[in-house]
Amino acid sequence: MKDEQPGFDLARLLTERGSERYELHTRHLNHQLPRMLHTLGFDKVYERAEGAYFWDAEGNDYLDMLAGFGVMGLGRHHPVVRKALHDVLDASLADLTRFDCQPLPGLLAEKLLAHSPHLDRVFFGNSGTEAVETALKFARYATGRPRILYCDHAFHGLTTGSLSVNGEKGFRDGFAPLLPDTAIALGDLDALRRELKRGDVAGLVVEPVQGKGVHASPPGFLREAQELLHRHKAVLIADEVQTGLGRTGDFYAYQHEEGVEPDLLCVAKALSGGYVPVGATLGKDWIFKRVYSSMDRVLVHSASFGSNAQAMAAGLAVLAVMEQEETVAHARRTGDLLRERLAGLVGRYELLHEVRGRGLMIGIEFGRPSSLKLRSRWTMLQAARKGLFAQMVVVPLLQKHRILTQVSGDHLEVIKLIPPLVIGEPEVDRFVTAFTAVMDDAHGGGGLMWDFGRTLVRQAVANR
Structure with a gap:
């Protein structure tokens, strides 16, 4: 009889090495993070979490008013999302063959689109910044124009494309050259008109409520911006990575303003249930059909882990919980x-x-x-x-x-x-x-x- 293989014991590893967490980060990851946490006195050791709370080793509870930068919309370890992930792993699906069409991505797309009935199709990536990157690429290709407008103080991600529409200088310094772009003040319709008259604008990307400073777009701005953009054959991109899925008291934040129907819509964060990273770019049929215009272009935009079964199951579970629990x-x-x-x-x-x-x-x-x-x-x-x-x-x-x-x-x-x-x-x-x-x-x-x-x-x- 052959000796059994030892396998991998995660619980044992954490027991043996978990106390080294800050030293490991200092040595192998971003060394400034533990330094900052020590300076602020934020160097806590959290042992477990559930819902809106953490607990430390002494059993003290901590109220979470941060939600992992918005990822934990349903709190940590929601039982319905956990069960969905166990179920999808136990199902042993033929996932990510790349040459078939699994049901879960279509089912999640159908559920998401039901909350934005003016939109038609979905691309699944792995994060909010990927969702924005997708929207930027699709807007440029569909319009045939290079330039993207964004708003001062905006945050849309930190990869090169999304960084190009980041309104904070500190994030951009040292990473140029970036994509052709122009910032306008949130709510400045005159500036939007001036830029659109140049004829090279593919679209405007905007957070309906900016994460930096928590500034809502002025009443009427999104609707009037949408009309101006369409008049100049450009598109409106709503970045709802943080504001989407109920965060602002509507399913999407743009829905606070009547008559607004973005051409492209970015979601992520809370869609994951806090478990498996997922990003989604929703868009109009004509945009997707221009990007994927022939069988030769079927993979012109794709993601290796996009539409994976675990992420899709988590997203479906999140939407089910949101509906059931209102x-x-x-x-x-x-x-x-x-x-x-x-x-x-x-x-x-x-x-x-x-x-x-x-x-x-x-x-x-x-x-x-x-x-x-x-x-x-x-x-x-x-x-x-x-x-x-x-x-x-x-x-x-x-x-x-x-x-x-x-x-x-x-x-x-x-x-x-x-x-x-x-x-x-x-x-x-x-x-x-x-x-x-x-x-x-x-x-x-x-x-x-x-x-x-x-x-x-x-x-x-x-x-x-």
Whole structure:
């Protein structure tokens, strides 16, 4: 009898080496990530997660108001999505032969298109940035034009094509030359008209609610932009990678504005169920038929792992759960409650400038205070690096109240809340109570918070 092969024991590996997580990252991956986490005191060791919560080794719970940058729309380890993945693995499907047509991609495409009935076809990739890359390629080929317009402060991904329509200079520096592009201000129809008159614009890519800073497109902008684009034979690309699948209280964020029907639509993140990366580009029939114009061009745009069975099963399970649990309506109600309770604090705290957003995508912006004592401290932070006060709020939310949040972008005094869409009133209560305590501490001159501010100032100055 032959000796049995040892196989692979994941549980044993994690038990033996899991404590090395930060050292392994420092040695083999992005060495600046553990450095940043140590500086902020974010170097926690999370042992498990479920729904909208993490737990550490001591059993302390942490409320997740970040959702993995929006990936965990249904929270972590939703039982329906887990079962779908077990089922598809147990089915031993003949996946990714590349010379057949499996049913799952068609079924997921059918479900997605039902939420955008003006669109006809879907391309499946593996991420949000791939979904954007697909839209850029399709727009350029279908129109025969090279240039893509985008908006200031936009974020559409970090691969070369999507980086070309990234509105943040810090991401673009050092990676040129990029695709021909032009930025306009979100809502600036005059700038859009000027660029379209040049006759070389393939399309405009836009987030209906920008992730950086949480700025919604002005009322009427998307509809009027769509009319201008079509008049000049260009297309509207809606990037719903973060805003789609219920995040803003409608299935897609563009649906907040009547009469808007994008020609191309990008989704990803939450479609994965938090398990298997997936991206999708939905588009009009005429665009797809121009790109795939003959059998010779059948593979002119493809992805090695696109439409894989695990990703398709996860996506189908996510959409089923959203329908059964009425996730979109729940996100709208919970988002309204959270935003209203936070907005009620604006008059109470001079450092709190504005609360804005849609659904469970909320921006909390801080601004220059009026009192002399706080103004001098604010000025000190701003002189070192804009965005430090928002970071000063994020840190005690985690350290003292075990709530994970993020600053909404580099040099922005904005905290962005994009929690799992499954949170309810208890989580709203917990966040508002914690945020109020942090604001009380900041306005009362709390020593620990402002001491940490001085640490951030020293770090910012050292990095110049």
